[in-house]
Amino acid sequence: DDGGAQFRVLGLSATPGSQIKFIQEVVLSLRINRVECRSDEDPDVKQYIHERAEEVVVVAQDSACKKIEHLINDLLEPHLLKLRQSKALPYNGNATLTSYLLVRARTEHVARTGDHRLNHTFETVRQLVDIRSSLHSQGIGSARTKLVRLRDERGGSQLVKSPQFQLLMEKVLKSSVDPNSTSTLVEEKLMNNPKLKSLQDVLVEHFKRAEQQGQSSRAIVFSQYRDSVGEIVNVLKTSRPRVNPRHFIGQGNAKAKSKSTGNELKGMTQKEQHDVITEFKNGFYNVLVCTCIGEEGLDIGEVDLIVNFDCILSPVRSLQRVGRTGRKRNGRVVSLVAAGTEEKTYRESKTKEKTIMRAMKRPDAFRVAQTIPMLPEDPVVEEKVMDIPRNFHMSQVEGHGDSNTRQS
Template identity: 30%
Template sequence: MSAFVEHPNLSPRSMQARAYQLIAVDQVLSKSTLLILPTAAGKTAVACMAIAQRLKEKSGWVLFIAPTVALVNQHMKNSSIAFKDNLNWNILCISGKDTVETRQSLWGTSRVIFATPQVVRNDVNNGRLSLKDCCMLVVDEAHHCVGSHAMRESARLYLSQADNCLVMGATASPSSRIEKIQEICNNLEIENIHLRTREDRMIINYLSELEINEVKVDVPNKLRELAEPFIIWQKQIVDRERRLGTYVYPGEIGMSGLANAMDRSSRAIKMGDSRAYSSVSNIATAMRLNHLINHLLCQGITAAGEFLDRMQEESKKKKSSKEFLEDYRVRNLIIELSNSEEYHSKISAIRRIVIERLRNDEDSKIIIFSTFRDTVKALEAALSEFEHIKPIQFIGQSSKSGSIGLSPRKQIDRLEKFKSGEFNVLIATSVGEEGLDIPSADLAIFYEPVASEIRMIQRRGRTGRKKQGDVAVLIARETMDERALLSSRKKEEYMYKSVRRVARRFPSSISNLRNISDFSVIINGNKQNIREYVNHEKDKFRTELSIVDNSLDIQVGEENRKLPPQKFRPDGQTGLEQF
């Protein structure tokens, strides 16, 4: 059964009818809402329908912001298809690649503008843009609306200037921390949270299956030998701090324990303990060692080399970095790395996975995620050796550590080449994790697990968007990889609990579908009232309650009814203070 949404501002048959999306649209139009849906569940579709109705009811224009140029461009293309051509809305995409003069001439000429938050913030602050007549703000990847991020600043400016505010924040991964979710809501002046998970009965049939495989590899002995001097060095520092009572965490040395020790030392300094200055210096060294050890064991020599290159840059400004690099163990490592090529087991594992995938399906498209650019470069070189593998890098705009970034235009161009099949393996840093819709990508490979639940969810969301997808997570045995994977899982499990806790702080919001009365649904050529369609879908997935209680009667024996004397409580006693 084919069902499509009909609306005066939407192109015919451009929007598939999904009841859970229509309920979300009704909520978004009623008050400022944080929409939390799984990746590929159609947050952009909800935004398009909400925009269509908002611009039917209100004068003015809508601003849609997203964190990257590639994502902004993608949203504009998808939305342009959704809206009718004869509306004269002049839909635009504005970003930093446009000159100041061009941007100033474009603002005010469109009813729907897609933009990066940096240009919105800068142009408002410099008087080139007024948000007074903006009747709706859509914030994609709303989990960025914290701290001093440009997303948060743009939202603040909108809320302070607009005459008729309505905000829709959208994300698949808000956070597992209640305080961060609350901060997002505060910064966007959210009045309602609309949440659905992958397990929701109304949504589950629309999502493709996603199979996640853990690929465990052994760290080469050579890398363990390279890391050993630094493991001993770090242990010596931590043992000393344990004796002083600064490092108090039991078990393996980790960043959380080191961060706690740094806090304790800083507090001791404020209390006048001059001995704590030495602890602060030692713990800072242990933190650098922790990063270096994990780079060697979990990433390989290219990432470790990149880390030391950054240290070289820091050493020009920081005395502690300079002293660290002058240690004979670090100098020996730098010499060793400069004479070596990447040989981490993860490289060969990725080769094997990619070759096998393309052998079984020559039209397959694969995305590989890695945290570090040097690893991306090493992976591209390793895969380019095979004729049928056509890899391409996808990295951020900034140029650092001798690596030249990609301009927004080049990023978009590379994505288009990957989608068209000119390249079949996209090797990306974190810039490729968020929001990008690549329907044909059917395998995502994580070079490393990340402890952040937000990044893990976003990475997974790049595959299995229109058909079944697979995810392969590479894990180096007996390293931080194992702890990072466990950490992200626990945080993801807790994330929805945290969202629900924050949601309970808002007044309950019941969807009566009043805000979407201008919508209808076309089913096999026949028009159906939107309320009837949604209610029918809700009834179809409603959980049936049993009329008869079939639970077993619990027989309580005479011996279970008797309480021992120590359980007795005098009449009127309600607390220990009355004992």
């Protein structure tokens, strides 16, 4: 601006931001003076794309899951009370707490007071809230894996020795089987999460219909957690050859084998990731079970079905997931949502997505940069003489002569 530079840049983004304030920051930082937004429903877009049917399957949770949630809340209560009495946790209520809110509260508390003594309590609450979140979206099997891991890591702590923790552990072990078990009994595996049965039904029905129509088809299943990906693959393997799954996860750090949780999925090398994608595109596998690594940036190819095993609050990631289908022909998206807390989260995510889309289409939604236009409102064409000095690489200018300057 200080130098009087004038320029024009066109920027395109499929996912501009998860919140209005974040989009506003981009608008100001890049000095954007006009925002245009299009969705699948706009006439000038709809004519060029394929249909993408979206379905929501609400899965009822069993009584064991509800009982385990109550036990987790009982275990959380004294730790939450300690944080609130110390004025370290500004959020009211228990059910709405998330790992993100707890990390933010701890950061703000330390910045405000310089006191780190509550860090251990914050971490205990965060781990328990994370287990509860897994219970909501991934079922008892995923919660069991994390609970066993917590027990092994903090075996001598007061938390693990407490009667409340022992009661919780006993209930979880009785109500589930090891997600990494090599057992081939489908009934045992499905008891960990009602979603697993719904997922299996959706995929079997999809590929059966494709076979009847003489078509080949591929599907992607998305899950936020690596532990859940392994459990899903183990269950879907029981439906071979119609459903032939393969896990696809990030590199991460290779996890050591644990006697309490079985063979956990290890991070994949870049070569392994490339090989899996190639095999999937060539039809060796027809179902890819992914973590967030499959949401964007990879050439996974065309798929006919996307299944969201869990819901995510971020509209950006949601758009990235569903964008994997409906590219070359009509596609389908199925979201498996647990009744209760996760169902509420899903509704909030959809509302948030619509709010952002409406805002993007309003001319007054953002404060835009007041830039000087490159062209005047009523341009007038003028003919002028341009003097080109010899030291300005005259050999590159057509019609140059021997004189010091040339009129053209």
